[in-house]
Amino acid sequence: MHSLKLSRIVKTFGPVEVLKGVDLEVETGEFVVFVGPSGCGKSTLMRIIVGLETQTSGTVEIGGRNVDATVPAKRGIAMVFQSYALYPHLTVAGNMTLALKEDGVPRPEREARVEKAAGLLQLSPLLKRRPAELSGGQRQRVAIGRAIVREPTLFLFDEPLSNLDAALRVATRLEIAKLHRTLNATMIYVTHDQIEAMTLADRIVVLNGGTVQQVGRPIDLYNRPDNLFVAGFIGSPKMNFLKGRFADEAGAATLGVRPEHLKVDPAGAWAGTVRHAEHLGSDTYLYVVLEDGQEVTVRIPEETPIGVDDTIQLSPLPGRLHRFDAEGLALRAA
Amino acid sequence: MSTRAPTQRVRLALVHLALIAYTLIAVLPVLVVVMNSFKTRRAIFNAPLEPPLPSTASLAGYRTVITQGDFLLYFQNSLVVTIGSLFFVLLFGAMAAFALSEYRFRLNTFLGLFLALGIMVPIRLGTVAILQMMVSAGLVNTLTALVLVYTAQGLPLAVFILSEFMRGVSDDLKNAGRIDGLSEYRIFFVLVLPLVRPALATVAVFTMIPIWNDLWFPLILAPGDATKTVTLGAQIFLGQFVTNWEAVLSALSLAILPILVLYLLFSRQLIRGITAGAVK
Numbered sequence: 112m113h114s115l116k117l118s119r120i121v122k123t124f125g126p127v128e129v130l131k132g133v134d135l136e137v138e139t140g141e142f143v144v145f146v147g148p149s150g151c152g153k154s155t156l157m158r159i160i161v162g163l164e165t166q167t168s169g170t171v172e173i174g175g176r177n178v179d180a181t182v183p184a185k186r187g188i189a190m191v192f193q194s195y196a197l198y199p200h201l202t203v204a205g206n207m208t209l210a211l212k213e214d215g216v217p218r219p220e221r222e223a224r225v226e227k228a229a230g231l232l233q234l235s236p237l238l239k240r241r242p243a244e245l246s247g248g249q250r251q252r253v254a255i256g257r258a259i260v261r262e263p264t265l266f267l268f269d270e271p272l273s274n275l276d277a278a279l280r281v282a283t284r285l286e287i288a289k290l291h292r293t294l295n296a297t298m299i300y301v302t303h304d305q306i307e308a309m310t311l312a313d314r315i316v317v318l319n320g321g322t323v324q325q326v327g328r329p330i331d332l333y334n335r336p337d338n339l340f341v342a343g344f345i346g347s348p349k350m351n352f353l354k355g356r357f358a359d360e361a362g363a364a365t366l367g368v369r370p371e372h373l374k375v376d377p378a379g380a381w382a383g384t385v386r387h388a389e390h391l392g393s394d395t396y397l398y399v400v401l402e403d404g405q406e407v408t409v410r411i412p413e414e415t416p417i418g419v420d421d422t423i424q425l426s427p428l429p430g431r432l433h434r435f436d437a438e439g440l441a442l443r444a445a
Numbered sequence: 446m447s448t449r450a451p452t453q454r455v456r457l458a459l460v461h462l463a464l465i466a467y468t469l470i471a472v473l474p475v476l477v478v479v480m481n482s483f484k485t486r487r488a489i490f491n492a493p494l495e496p497p498l499p500s501t502a503s504l505a506g507y508r509t510v511i512t513q514g515d516f517l518l519y520f521q522n523s524l525v526v527t528i529g530s531l532f533f534v535l536l537f538g539a540m541a542a543f544a545l546s547e548y549r550f551r552l553n554t555f556l557g558l559f560l561a562l563g564i565m566v567p568i569r570l571g572t573v574a575i576l577q578m579m580v581s582a583g584l585v586n587t588l589t590a591l592v593l594v595y596t597a598q599g600l601p602l603a604v605f606i607l608s609e610f611m612r613g614v615s616d617d618l619k620n621a622g623r624i625d626g627l628s629e630y631r632i633f634f635v636l637v638l639p640l641v642r643p644a645l646a647t648v649a650v651f652t653m654i655p656i657w658n659d660l661w662f663p664l665i666l667a668p669g670d671a672t673k674t675v676t677l678g679a680q681i682f683l684g685q686f687v688t689n690w691e692a693v694l695s696a697l698s699l700a701i702l703p704i705l706v707l708y709l710l711f712s713r714q715l716i717r718g719i720t721a722g723a724v725k
Contacts, residue, residue: 163620184626196617200639210625257625269617 113175114139114265114297115160120169122155122321129155131321132169137265137299142291145301146308147318147344153301156318157267160299162186174264184213186265189258193270195250197242197257203229204238207257221260228259231293232286248279255287259294268300272307284310305345309333317341339439342367348396350433351407357381363434363442370396370410372431375417379426383407385419399423475701482506482694489690506691509682510699513692515670519678524703526588526674527656530595534652535645537596538603539611543633545604546611547619557608563601568594569661579666586669594662599652606651610644611637646714653711657704675700 115137122130130152137143145153158164160171162183171178178186189210197206204225211221229235232252242250251271258266268287272280288311291298302308308315309329317324317332317340325337329345336342342350350367358366375397383399386406397409397417409425417423434442480496481489488501495501510516545557568575575594576585584590614637622632638645663677679696682689 161620161624163623183620183624188624190621190624192617192621194615194617196615196621198618198621198636200635209627213626257621 113137114141114173115299116170116172116175117156117160118170118172120156120159120171121167122152122159122164123167129321130159130166133318133321133323135316135323135326137297139297140295142298142300142311142313143316144308144312144314145299145316145318146303146305147324149303151318152321153303153318154269157269157299157301160265161188161190161267184210187263188265188267189261189263190267190269191251191254191258191271193273195242195254195274197250197253199242202239202241203234203245203253203256206242206253207260210257210261224260224262225256228256231259231290232256247275248283251275251283252286255290259290264297266296266298268298270302271300272302272304287311305347309345315345317344319344335441335443336367336433337441339365339367339435342433342435342441348408348410352435353401353405353407355403355405357401357405358434361432361434364437365435365439367433367435368407368427368431370408371412372428373407373409373425374428375409375411375415375423376426377424379424381407381425381427383423383425385417385421385423388418390414397423399425478694479698479701482691482698484691486689486691489694503691506689506693506695507699509689509692510695514678514681516675516678516696516699518671519673519675520699520703522588522672523657523674523676523700526591526595527653527704527707529588529592530599530656531649531653533592533596534599534603535649538600538648539607539638539641539645540633541600541604542607542611543637546608557604560601560604563597564605568598572661572665576665584666586667586672588667588672590666591662591672591674594666595656595659599648599656602651603648606648607641607644610641614640642714646711649711650708653707654704657700 113136115135117133117135120130120133121128133152133156135143145156147153155164159166160173162178162181166179173186173188198209201209207225207228208221211224216224225238226235229238232255234249234252234256237245237249237253242253245253251274254271271287272283275283284307287298287300291311300307300311312329314326315329315332316326319340324344325332325341327335332341332345336345336350339352343352346369348370350369351373353366353368354364358364381401383401385397386400387398389396389398392414393412395411395413395415395417397411397415398406399409400406407425411417436442477493481493483497483504483506484501485503485505488495488497488503492501497503541560545553545560579585579590584593618636618640619632622636627635658676659674660676660680663672663674664680667673668677675696679693679700682692682696
């Protein structure tokens with residue numbers, strides 16, 4: 112069954128078309144990540160699913176039910192916000208039970224649900240505290256707990272890790288992944304961070320300029336991007352795009368090759384000069400200017416003595432070249 | 446502290462000097478009023494800046510205030526009018542501010558500017574019209590008339606200040622409330638109002654002091670003995686030919702007290718609101 116079905120969602124603000132007809136189906140139990148640069152419409156799309164914003168046209172179905180005329184509280188959803196959005200005057204327990212109280216869930220049931228969620232998120236010792244007395248990571252866990260107790264059809268996460276520091280972000284990311292496995296719930300997660308998208312998602316929806324660029328498993332987006340935008344957006348460092356003779360030889364308008372798929376090879380056909388080198392220990396990034404002036408990034412998964420101004424030969428790994436036509440769409444070998 | 450550079454210390458001293466000078470300018474007249482209210486009339490005129498000495502001290506003024514006129518009632522009237530107006534200004538001001546800052550609707554900006562216009566146009570310009578309206582409505586010589594006028598007088602500034610503050614309240618918080626099933630009223634009263642408490646206290650202070658001190662509207666709309674406010678009541682001691690100065694000063698000294706208490710209450714709220722901290 113579908114947990115969420117979006118059909119031809121269009122949203123305009125005055126003359127600006129923010130979403131230009133988005134179709135999407137999310138299966139029950141799936142973890143779907145919306146990813147895209149800022150202003151691509153991913154947050155607007157999420158707000159439409161939640162019901163905080165009404166779409167200009169198109170329909171939203173949650174759990175097989177059309178919810179276009181349903182208020183947010185009755186849509187069977189729960190949302191975790193980037194800024195946590197905890198109620199400052201309520202305790203942790205109060206924050207978690209407010210929605211249940213509004214919904215008329217009896218007290219014993221409420222307490223049982225809070226206890227279960229608190230156990231899951233290690234919040235039990237904090238239940239009596241107020242948000243102001245918690246650390247950033249704890250607040251985010253409370254926000255997640257508040258979503259869990261509602262036992263929604265659909266969880267929505269709006270960039271939940273953006274306000275956390277790097278170490279906590281990794282820990283919370285793992286926690287969310289674990290939570291998804293434990294609850295086996297349908298989750299939709301908005302982020303601009305492709306690492307979060309790659310690590311968490313069952314499926315990634317790449318948005319740009321109000322349209323869905325590609326939907327697919329993370330590894331498929333990495334290996335088989337449909338167009339230049341997806342190719343450039345997924346993967347770090349960014350995919351190299353070459354034009355001119357390199358593209359011509361491959362029979363494409365643009366030739367893409369990921370930095371990790373270029374090898375330093377004395378017999379390589381591509382010659383260039385190292386302009387800059389970044390030594391990260393585990394990896395070395397070489398920024399190489401090729402003979403015709405185009406620049407490529409090379410990622411070598413080890414330390415290397417190659418330094419600035421060295422001349423090197425490169426060869427792409429076979430089968431790892433991406434060809435794109437003049438419109439930026441991927442050319443696949445027939 | 447001891448490591449502070451001399452220039453810094455000089456700057457600090459200058460700042461304090463300016464603040465002390467300002468405090469003296471603000472407090473001295475009040476002090477003179479309070480001091481002289483405890484003196485005989487002769488001493489008030491002979492040495493107005495002298496504190497009450499055993500030879501010049503007198504409670505005659507206070508005795509007159511307590512025996513003549515019904516000052517307890519005047520105080521009660523002033524309190525009813527001030528607190529009543531304050532309540533409505535804060536309630537309606539906050540509600541209007543919430544609507545202006547939260548909802549997108551046609552003429553939103555226009556409405557905001559229209560309400561702000563009231564800050565620039567003094568309400569006293571409309572006194573004649575207000576009096577005519579009150580007469581037609583049969584509200585002359587009632588405290589209701591004063592509460593209505595003061596509510597109108599206080600609303601523009603309240604809406605202006607509060608809508609600025611409400612724009613600062615996190616959208617996520619309000620949306621979380623909506624998702625949790627809170628009505629817009631609950632969101633306003635339970636989530637938003639507590640967060641703008643410092644602004645409410647500011648508005649309260651700015652609103653109540655002119656109301657408490659006002660002489661104009663009580664004189665015009667409610668001069669009857671049953672509806673007199675303290676400021677108006679004190680006028681009975683100011684005659685065309687003879688003025689009972691010690692009584693006037695005593696009445697004014699007493700009039701400071703309730704408003705001082707209210708001010709302290711609100712300013713404590715103000716500080717608590719600031720230190721309670723935001724969510725993040």
